[in-house]
Amino acid sequence: MNCTQCKKEMDERYIIDAKGTIYCSEDCMDQYMEERESSYDSHPYEDTYLILRRGYIDLLDHWEDTLNKEKINLELLVDELLEEIDELIDDHSDFIRAEGDDGPYAWEIYQYTLKLRELQKYILAWRPNRKMLYWVTGMDTNYGSLDKNQEGIYDKICMDLYLTGYEDFILYVIKIHQHPYHWGLDYVFDNLDMAKEAYEILKPFCDKYGVELSIVESYKCEAHCEDVLEADADTYINGFFYCYSCSESQERGVFTLLELKSELTGIEKNNEERQEIIEERKDWVAPFKRKIKRSCRTYGIDTPSWVE
Numbered sequence: 001m002n003c004t005q006c007k008k009e010m011d012e013r014y015i016i017d018a019k020g021t022i023y024c025s026e027d028c029m030d031q032y033m034e035e036r037e038s039s040y041d042s043h044p045y046e047d048t049y050l051i052l053r054r055g056y057i058d059l060l061d062h063w064e065d066t067l068n069k070e071k072i073n074l075e076l077l078v079d080e081l082l083e084e085i086d087e088l089i090d091d092h093s094d095f096i097r098a099e100g101d102d103g104p105y106a107w108e109i110y111q112y113t114l115k116l117r118e119l120q121k122y123i124l125a126w127r128p129n130r131k132m133l134y135w136v137t138g139m140d141t142n143y144g145s146l147d148k149n150q151e152g153i154y155d156k157i158c159m160d161l162y163l164t165g166y167e168d169f170i171l172y173v174i175k176i177h178q179h180p181y182h183w184g185l186d187y188v189f190d191n192l193d194m195a196k197e198a199y200e201i202l203k204p205f206c207d208k209y210g211v212e213l214s215i216v217e218s219y220k221c222e223a224h225c226e227d228v229l230e231a232d233a234d235t236y237i238n239g240f241f242y243c244y245s246c247s248e249s250q251e252r253g254v255f256t257l258l259e260l261k262s263e264l265t266g267i268e269k270n271n272e273e274r275q276e277i278i279e280e281r282k283d284w285v286a287p288f289k290r291k292i293k294r295s296c297r298t299y300g301i302d303t304p305s306w307v308e
């Protein structure tokens with residue numbers, strides 16, 4: 001389709017007037033009107049149409065950047081974005097029911113609700129383009145504090161670094177690169193060259209005390225904790241990467257289709273439990289609802305009313 005005014009091919013930014021004439025942009029529509037010194041009477045659906053059009057274009061332009069710039073709670077952010085779009089679509093339920101049957105604006109509004117549903121599929125399938133981190137690790141494999149023996153070795157290595165003129169280095173690395181959850185010789189770099197440099201400096205000191213040093217390719221947990229762990233850890237859920245403890249939380253990922261169906265029928269039969277869920281009296285309810293919603297969306301099953 002080409003623009004009525006400039007004759008150029010149009011993209012998703014196209015706009016129509018009340019008669020259904022199509023333009024590539026607001027500018028072209030304004031120009032067209034100006035040249036003919038015409039204007040249209042305001043139309044009852046005009047505002048609804050213009051706001052929805054703007055909302056759709058904004059989403060199209062920004063949803064991916066918005067998600068990509070976030071670092072934590074990614075699965076949850078996807079849920080929230082999808083729910084926002086649900087609301088936007090639901091606000092136009094009259095037009096959906098009539099399948100856009102009431103003039104050009106009504107038709108376009110209906111089309112936007114369909115396009116938004118389509119867009120939701122892309123957002124649901126989005127997974128982060130995760131950044132590889134390089135974890136230079138010496139000894140501590142347990143969370144929390146070092147055992148006495150390791151602590152002694154760690155102190156000795158640091159002392160040797162001081163005495164050899166690496167005082168600034170070790171202070172800098174501890175301050176900036178210390179692993180968020182591991183003490184001792186555990187430093188995280190987002191740059192392989194820097195990790196290698198640190199490794200080369202530390203290596204002879206570690207060798208002296210029999211400490212095995214390695215560089216582990218790692219990712220950051222995509223929940224909220226900011227833990228960093230080896231990239232090949234078996235803690236991916238629904239395509240998101242989690243640390244061990246976050247991966248155990250019940251709200252991550254989706255049920256299998258079988259699990260979902262048995263949850264749904266179970267709750268349908270159990271009045272007491274259903275009431276508990278509706279009233280959100282217990283701590284487990286909110287995460288459970290989220291997972292049910294996400295699962296329904298994933299399998300294209302209508303969400304039951306007790307989840308809303």
Ligand SMILES: [Zn+2]
Nearest residue numbers: 003006024028
């Ligand atoms: Zn144009």
Ligand SMILES: [Zn+2]
Nearest residue numbers: 221225243246
């Ligand atoms: Zn975590």
